[in-house]
Amino acid sequence: MRNPLTILRQRLAAHREVRADGGTATEAGSILDRDSVRSAPFWLPPFLLIGLFIYGAIIWNIILSLTDFQGLGSPDYSALDFENYVIAFTGGTPSWSSLTVDPVWNAAWNTVVLMVSFSVVCLAVGLVMAILVDQGIRFENTFRTIYLLPMSLSFVVTAKFWLYMYNVETGLVNLILGGVGVGPIEIVQNPDLKLAAVAFALIWQFSGYAMIVYLAGLRAIPTSHFEAARVDGASTIRMYWRVIIPQLRTATVSALVVLTVFSLKAFDFLFSMYGGYQPGPSADILATRMVREAYANGNWAYGSAIAVLLFIMALAIVAPYIYTQYQRGEL
Amino acid sequence: MSTETGRAGERTLFGHSLRRVILYVVLVGMGAFYLIPIETGLMTSIISPETYTGNFPYLPPLEPLVPGTGELSLEPWRGAIDGLGQGLVNSVILVVPATILSGLLGSMAAFGLTTISWRGQIGIYILFVAGIFIPYQAVLVPLTQFWYNVVPLRELFEPLAALPLVETYHWKLLALIITHTAYGLPICTLLFRAHYKKLSDEMVEAAQLDGASIATIYRRIILPLSIPMFAVVFIYQFTQIWNDLLFALTIVQFGDAAVVTQDLVGIGVSQSGTNFPLRMAAALLAALPTLLVYIFFGDKFAKGVAA
Numbered sequence: 001m002r003n004p005l006t007i008l009r010q011r012l013a014a015h016r017e018v019r020a021d022g023g024t025a026t027e028a029g030s031i032l033d034r035d036s037v038r039s040a041p042f043w044l045p046p047f048l049l050i051g052l053f054i055y056g057a058i059i060w061n062i063i064l065s066l067t068d069f070q071g072l073g074s075p076d077y078s079a080l081d082f083e084n085y086v087i088a089f090t091g092g093t094p095s096w097s098s099l100t101v102d103p104v105w106n107a108a109w110n111t112v113v114l115m116v117s118f119s120v121v122c123l124a125v126g127l128v129m130a131i132l133v134d135q136g137i138r139f140e141n142t143f144r145t146i147y148l149l150p151m152s153l154s155f156v157v158t159a160k161f162w163l164y165m166y167n168v169e170t171g172l173v174n175l176i177l178g179g180v181g182v183g184p185i186e187i188v189q190n191p192d193l194k195l196a197a198v199a200f201a202l203i204w205q206f207s208g209y210a211m212i213v214y215l216a217g218l219r220a221i222p223t224s225h226f227e228a229a230r231v232d233g234a235s236t237i238r239m240y241w242r243v244i245i246p247q248l249r250t251a252t253v254s255a256l257v258v259l260t261v262f263s264l265k266a267f268d269f270l271f272s273m274y275g276g277y278q279p280g281p282s283a284d285i286l287a288t289r290m291v292r293e294a295y296a297n298g299n300w301a302y303g304s305a306i307a308v309l310l311f312i313m314a315l316a317i318v319a320p321y322i323y324t325q326y327q328r329g330e331l
Numbered sequence: 332m333s334t335e336t337g338r339a340g341e342r343t344l345f346g347h348s349l350r351r352v353i354l355y356v357v358l359v360g361m362g363a364f365y366l367i368p369i370e371t372g373l374m375t376s377i378i379s380p381e382t383y384t385g386n387f388p389y390l391p392p393l394e395p396l397v398p399g400t401g402e403l404s405l406e407p408w409r410g411a412i413d414g415l416g417q418g419l420v421n422s423v424i425l426v427v428p429a430t431i432l433s434g435l436l437g438s439m440a441a442f443g444l445t446t447i448s449w450r451g452q453i454g455i456y457i458l459f460v461a462g463i464f465i466p467y468q469a470v471l472v473p474l475t476q477f478w479y480n481v482v483p484l485r486e487l488f489e490p491l492a493a494l495p496l497v498e499t500y501h502w503k504l505l506a507l508i509i510t511h512t513a514y515g516l517p518i519c520t521l522l523f524r525a526h527y528k529k530l531s532d533e534m535v536e537a538a539q540l541d542g543a544s545i546a547t548i549y550r551r552i553i554l555p556l557s558i559p560m561f562a563v564v565f566i567y568q569f570t571q572i573w574n575d576l577l578f579a580l581t582i583v584q585f586g587d588a589a590v591v592t593q594d595l596v597g598i599g600v601s602q603s604g605t606n607f608p609l610r611m612a613a614a615l616l617a618a619l620p621t622l623l624v625y626i627f628f629g630d631k632f633a634k635g636v637a638a
Binding site for chain 2: 034035036038039040041042043044045046047049050051052053054055056057058060061064074075129132133135137141143144145146147148149150151152153154155156157158160161162164165167169170171172175204208209212213216257261264265267268271272275276286287290291294295300303304306307308310311313314317318319322325326331
């Protein structure tokens, strides 16, 4: 006798197929009986929430960036133009202000430098540490817990810790530099070192994350690959370089996407480190410039235009990633 | 999986152990690198500000045993509790409902988009996933406009302020709760979807054939199986929302509704210079809830961030 569950499942599969290609021509024949509609109470309210707050807000922001909205009052949507984008690229005196406004090139350049240096170093540190942790060590959980600890902290808190570490008179960094006969050096307010100091503190906070991602990637590689390389007589470094690291591509890409997006969000860190909207030109990134223009200077529309540029940067990184994930069926 | 013999290969006893020694030295050294900023902060936070010299920030206050290290005092922590008290209360009012709401709605969305399968759901789901990566700057000005000029939340709260424990400024926290719920939904949905994809279809199919409604399937089958994932999601969301500054800065702006991260930015700075013991105590106090969650549920946190 056949298992009744198997029969039921087959019947259900047939039932599903009707749905899948027909849609309207199901047994019940009613649109209300479709699974998409019947499950709507579950997915529709959350979808409306993100539709309104995320996508609605993005579209609204694009429209705002075309207005002259500045200072108090409310935006005037009757005259839309691309003036803010022209100002963002070339600088000059916009029609909505009597002051000259700087272009965003400096902040854009800093954003790219921070993004690239931060994510590349994070990945490198994370990879080396993942390989070390993967050597069958004792107390592995303790080490992993310590390495990931900074990630549980707020940007605001890490900025306070590093502000103290970097302090000219009492900071540990300068004490160590003094121990080897260098310094003391002004770090936090030094135009040449600011951005590197910010990147270093962010690497401290997030390299543990890269390690966790790589460790999961390493654990997914079958042991036989390690053994085969061993049998071939490859040295440890050669084995990792030629056999193991190429298999970590997926881990690298997903960690890279998350880290670059984190670096675009470094606003909280800079705001806390510099105690306000003014990190100074050599540490100014698009994220801080945008908030400063809108919330400190009241140049709302111009801030929105910078936000659109930031959004496009994020989209250029994320869209290909989501697309390949979709094609691989991994969503 | 990775045993010593499997990966380190055959080595002479001495060579083998030397390798291991170097390995452990590097691992401990890196551990020190990650802990030292927190350790110096902790040591500095228990020094009486009057005796603080800053010469040995990494040492505990051992005056008079070790001169120059300062005297032990809880004054900085008392100052931090005074300075951050209101912010801590506001952060709790914000973070508890926002975490629960985003987790619950995320679970429902993932259920409707995964367990119940229908055509076109992947398109909807992609919009959820893309939401994870939005730089928040791209929505800030509209959000401020929305909460200050479109939705009359403030007027709604003015009569409510007559109730006990409700203040007019709580409208800003409600706005922040809704905002954080909306922006937390994408990652929550992703985490739950990954979990639901692994569940076997048989139970759901059998229940459907038994005539169970979709709501019953969710309540009776999926929800009980989601409890481990709820732990992961709640821990992740709690950390994210507690640690956020940007939304608070642009929606609360300033005033009585300021959350703890906002209060922390300006603490410990005065005309007479920086009070480092107070500032470190405040930083640790603001970080304490997420640190405790991390120390007790670290494995779940790691699961959340690695997804």
